[in-house]
Amino acid sequence: MKKKEEEEEEEEEEEEEEEEEENRYREGNSERSRTPRRSGHHGVQEPAEGLESCKLDVLVLNAGIGGPAERVLTPDGLELTMATNHFGHFLLANLLLGLLKDSQPSRVVVVASMAHAGVKSLDIEVIKVYTMSSGP
Numbered sequence: 440m441k442k443k444e445e446e447e448e449e450e451e452e453e454e455e456e457e458e459e460e461e462n463r464y465r466e467g468n469s470e471r472s473r474t475p476r477r478s479g480h481h482g483v484q485e486p487a488e489g490l491e492s493c494k495l496d497v498l499v500l501n502a503g504i505g506g507p508a509e510r511v512l513t514p515d516g517l518e519l520t521m522a523t524n525h526f527g528h529f530l531l532a533n534l535l536l537g538l539l540k541d542s543q544p545s546r547v548v549v550v551a552s553m554a555h556a557g558v559k560s561l562d563i564e565v566i567k568v569y570t571m572s573s574g575p
Contacts, residue, residue: 483527487534494542498535500528501550 503524511519517526532539532547539545 483530484534487531490535490538493538495535495538495545496542497546497548498532498539499548499550500532501548502527503550503552503554505554 504520506520513519513522515522528549539547
């Protein structure tokens with residue numbers, strides 16, 4: 440019983456801290472950073488939530504992971520590396536596009552690595568076949 444009460448208190452404290460953080464931002468703090476807590480569709484939506492009334496000067500898309508040794512899927516059924524390094528950036532930018540337009544002049548910065556340097560060409564059919572034939 441005591442453990443449950445402690446967990447509820449911790450949750451309340453976390454909610455209060457988040458609310459205080461939001462209030463500090465609205466009261467004039469000009470810098471703010473949000474980072475997805477998990478990969479996949481819902482993880483990308485999280486940082487975009489609650490920003491409708493804010494001004495967004497710069498969106499930095501800097502998520503990236505190296506390919507795991509085995510194929511790993513996100514909860515949405517996407518291959519983890521593609522979801523994190525590409526689809527997540529695309530989704531987040533699209534979720535915030537209206538806010539970026541309303542906040543003009545605004546900028547989007549996409550950060551990448553040299554991991555793609557060895558790729559000579561991209562055959563979309565190979566990706567389609569890989570996606571359809573590979574299991575988790």
